[in-house]
Amino acid sequence: MNSAAQPPRPIVTPCVKVCAVDGRTGYCLGCRRTLPEIAGWAKLGDQERADIMAALPDRPDPLASLTADQS
Numbered sequence: 001m002n003s004a005a006q007p008p009r010p011i012v013t014p015c016v017k018v019c020a021v022d023g024r025t026g027y028c029l030g031c032r033r034t035l036p037e038i039a040g041w042a043k044l045g046d047q048e049r050a051d052i053m054a055a056l057p058d059r060p061d062p063l064a065s066l067t068a069d070q071s
Contacts, residue, residue, distance in 0.1 A: 011042060014053055022062040029066075032059045 015038075018030030026034050033041075037052055044052075 012049060012053070013041060014056055022065055024065045025060055025062045027059060027062040029062050032056045032062065 014031040014033065016030040018028075019038075020029045021027065021035055022029060028034075028038060031038075033052065033056070041049065
């Protein structure tokens with residue numbers, strides 16, 4: 001019997017290492033997650049992470065609020 005420990009399975013994440021949250025939308029400029037989602041990501045189950053990742057493309061583009069005409 002092989003008693004060698006298996007390395008932990010990597011957690012799928014939408015992180016692109018551009019970590020800045022837009023104060024107006026509350027979404028990260030890189031991955032479109034909220035701060036609570038980012039902070040709790042490692043504790044979420046696979047299905048919870050999959051549900052959030054499926055919702056990301058439908059979220060508003062946080063960069064659009066930064067480039068919108070502010071006049």
